[in-house]
Amino acid sequence: MRIVIAGGHGQIALRLERLLAARGDEAAGIIRDPGQSAALRAIGAEPVVLDLESATEKETAEVLSGADAVVFAAGAGPNSGKDRKDTVDRGAAVLFADAAQRAGVRRYIVVSAMGADPDHPGDEVFDAYLRAKGAADAYVRSRTALDWTILRPGMLTNDAGTGQVLLAASTGRGPVPRDDVAATIMELLDTPATAGLTLELISGNVPVMVAVKDVAGN
Numbered sequence: 539m540r541i542v543i544a545g546g547h548g549q550i551a552l553r554l555e556r557l558l559a560a561r562g563d564e565a566a567g568i569i570r571d572p573g574q575s576a577a578l579r580a581i582g583a584e585p586v587v588l589d590l591e592s593a594t595e596k597e598t599a600e601v602l603s604g605a606d607a608v609v610f611a612a613g614a615g616p617n618s619g620k621d622r623k624d625t626v627d628r629g630a631a632v633l634f635a636d637a638a639q640r641a642g643v644r645r646y647i648v649v650s651a652m653g654a655d656p657d658h659p660g661d662e663v664f665d666a667y668l669r670a671k672g673a674a675d676a677y678v679r680s681r682t683a684l685d686w687t688i689l690r691p692g693m694l695t696n697d698a699g700t701g702q703v704l705l706a707a708s709t710g711r712g713p714v715p716r717d718d719v720a721a722t723i724m725e726l727l728d729t730p731a732t733a734g735l736t737l738e739l740i741s742g743n744v745p746v747m748v749a750v751k752d753v754a755g756n
Contacts, residue, residue, distance in 0.1 A: 540564040542605045544590060544634050545612030547574040550649060553720035555583035590630035598637035607645035607727050610634050620666040627667060631674035639683045646684040647726055650675050652692050652738055685733035687726050691719045692740040704742025705749040712740030725750040
């Protein structure tokens, strides 16, 4: 498969790209900074330089052309303000969904956030982040031409992955290693029957492959 990943130099994306490349898939990571290209090549991924805050739908669709699936794992980052939560966490996800539809790529996986809600109250930056992610999720759900899955991990850690998770429509709060998030995304890519699901993910005691098959009804 050819998988194009927005936010290609992010911590989850790099782990996913490494997993995909290791099994022989084509992983292409969209990056804004050309200086990050070497890091992607080092793990077997193809760097694609494109700024999703300024790119057009047509430009983005050209990058997605020929992909079997796309993953939106971009984010404005923890040090960004409210404005970039809107332009990246919402705006870029919307652009990416429109571009995927334009390019004829049906499979669309979103790395969202637990608690994402377009009506989330509050005036803090994190509140704006949850509203932006929630609005993006709602928009993606509205695109009937996409086979979307929305994944909402709990508190992300850099602990070594265990391969054991809890994946469900509602899991409650909890941590999850980025390793296990990446492994779950790869399994979702292999499981088309998870299309149309919004799922929460935390550490648990079920192997990733089994957890994904369970939510897919297999």
